[in-house]
Amino acid sequence: MHDTQYIQFFDGGHDPDVEILGGKCSSLVSLTAAGMPVPPGFAVTTNTYRMFVHESGLDATIHRLLDGLDPDDVRSVDSRSAAIREEMLLRPVPDELRGQAYLAYHDLMERCGGSVPVAVRSSATAEDLPEASFAGQQDTYLWVTGMDNVTDHIRQCWASLYTSRAITYRLKNGIQNDGLSMAVAVQKMVNAATSGVAITLHPGTGDRSKVTIDASYGVGEMVVSGQVTPDNIMLDKVMLTIVSERLGDKHAELVPDPGSRQLVEREVDEARRNRRCLTDAQVVEVAQMAKRAEKHYGCPQDIEFAFDADLPDGQNLLLLQSRPETVHSVKIPEQKSKPAVGSGFSFGNLSALAATASKAAGTLPGHQHTHPHD
């Protein structure tokens, strides 16, 4: 059995503790517990990282290298960052930890019915929290195969705590290095036919009656990092009908290459570019899943999803991530009309009623509101 101090499977039934699991893993544990379709995997906990830096004496090294560092001295920051990360990749991992990770990986492979690629992602304790977004400052490694590669990438995730950017950020924001730790997610890789992100509100206005989806072909990293223009679809959250949509160019996709067993970027042909990458039914499925995530957390969510090409319809939509939507606060348009006491009818507003109704009728689906005299 795995020592839950160091390893926790997403479906292990433990409390999603951010201090132990980091933001990403804790969210995956919580979503798995809520019955959401999260691909199987496990967390290498923050305790593992702590034991590693402690047992290996790395903590003292880091302390020494960062002592008195000037955040504006770019060259010093770069060289010390490189030194720390090199140590991180080289120092021996204690046997106990190594053994735990091996067992967990073995279990996961068995569960997936053989040797399958995994994604290795960092799961920082400060990342994904609404107040301080570290998003994008930690690493994700896709399509990793074999135990040796997996452990290498776990180390690289750890090392990403000490990139120049991260070091500078912490120095400038007065964040101490002492309590710093990181968990790592090792998760079955989804063979994504299509993937993307969905937000349970209108990102432009904060209108919470909408679900907005960005989706493109292949693995979702290209959408998340903005390398492709995805299809953009906005739905009414309650009715799950499409309110507006815009086809994106989707010129490239990240897909596994069977030969090299790696992800490769491939051009998307004209015909596939010119049609929406999700069917109507898939659009609704994604929105429903986003709604479930929002309901689970009780606040607007930003989810990552993928449709797995290896799974049958109805079971192929997978949830990769869900985090609170932090950019837009909840906003309801100001009410111009005040209800008349007792009747519920805004009589005074009636002179404006015609205009309102006209505007409303102009939003009928499929019609553009045009003014011939504009």
Place this chain on the structure above:
Amino acid sequence: MTAQPIMKSFPKPSEISVPDGAQGWEDLYPYFLSFRNLSGSEDEKFWFCDSQHWPTVYKPFETIGGEFAVKCLGQYNTRHLMIPPANGIEFKIHMGYLYMSPIPVPEEQIPARVPEFERRAGHYFQNWDTLLEGWKVKVRATIAEMETLHFAPLPDMVPFDDIVQGVAKDGSEVLMENYDRLIQLCYQNGQYHFEFLNLGYLAYLDFFGFAKEAFPGIPDQAIAKMVQGVDMELFRPDDELKKLALLAIEMDLTAAFDNTDDVEATLAGVRALPGGEQWIEVYEEAKDPWFNFTVGNGFYGHDKYWIEHQDIPLGYIKDYIRRALDGHDIMRPVAELVAERDRITQEYRDLLDGEALAAFDAKRGLAATAYPYVENHNFYIEHWTMGVFWRKVRELGAVFAQAGFWQAPEDMLYLTRGEVRDALFDYVTAWAVGGEPTGPHYWPAEIERRRRIVDALSTQRPQPALNTPPAEITEPFTMMLYGITTEQVQQWLAADEQDDDAAITGMAASPGIVEGYARVITHADELSSVQEGEILVATITAPSWGPIFGKIKATVTDIGGMMSHAAIVCREYGLPAVTGTGKGSTTIETGQFIRVDGNSGRVEILEPTG
């Protein structure tokens, strides 16, 4: 600055060519109803065609429905309620079709109307339920009185009793009084018709405007679902048939429903079976009033009513029996509909708080109270009142036919209601003096001439609108009742130029996407041809087509908006619907494989050959 686009226009009424054989059509109708451009303004104003209520050419007598309805709609805006932005709607007939032109209130007069409106509308909204109960009493009394009116040939001599009692009248005055009273009672329920209707729409519009502001882009159908009644009188006739079908199964009477075209034999067959009398009792109870239900829309003299054509309801019962025996659940999923309405309402509510939530609750509550009238009145007016009215009209027509004025009772529809009054006096005069009426020498040829004109007019579809549209349509009733919006008008104008046959678009009236074979229906008499699992494509549907909706997969109509009957019934049955496509029934052919997207309002022909 870009150059201003040239304002596009619909044709002027005076410029549209008259179909061959329809010359002189203007004289079929009263002088004030036909477009004659006497004031000069008829060729200037914007008019739209109300093909939603009057999809086919009027026979002269039938203008009564349009005249009474649109006049009475107007009086409530203009004189009763003082609706701030909107007066009534002017109406005229062009080549047999009804055209309308809404009359806005001048901007500067609007503020002064607001307090009056608040006082008047407020009274209704605050006393809705009790006032509506009173309304039902008034309307039923009108119908009951209409039922007491009879039209019978005059006797050879005045009864002796009348002599003894000194009545001193020959009975012709009863014939004339009854005719006048019939028209008057039709007018009376015409006035009652709109006592609540405009308010129902207003409450709906108020909530609609609020929802569109709070949730920009909220689908119209979401708003409709939140206020729509579920257990409505309009669905009662259909529900009664379903109950009768299930009862027939339960009592083991299904063998009697082999040939429902023969009403007498079917009912006799039921009676002959054990327990049959009991079923007949339930059937008789359902008839009054629920069989006062038309397969048309109540505005035409040829509309068939169940109560006079019991083969129609019996056919539906037979069909329901078959479906129930096949294992289908034929009852409407009322509990699911209520649960879905509650879910939708709750999910939108959850997005609001504070004052906005209070406003949402108040406005939705009011709309949910007031809006069901918009549907339910249909049963009382279009079905029940008009069913009795047309029956009485035919009764009078038969008196004339017997006197040789014309052949069939329905021929009377080729006279205006004023001309019928004249013909009555012709008839009673000849009877009184013992001479010969002029009618039989005048009307048969004249009716044939008029019939040819009406037939010729019927060969031409009406223009959707006339003259230059305003830059924006703002009158709320025009938009709500008729779906006439700025966009709709622009679309009509654009359709002339680029007729893209592949895309048929309309209103996303009821959600869902299905594919299936089309069945194009242009007349209620063709309804029996609809097969299980087909997609109904029709010019317009009537609520009484209810039983059909249990059979089909989706509906496409040429005419009608979010609140058209097809839209409401489809939402009720959980079927996708696209309404107001303008050309669905003329573009799609029976047997074609089509795809109906009730979410986006698009219809596609997937396999053009049927």
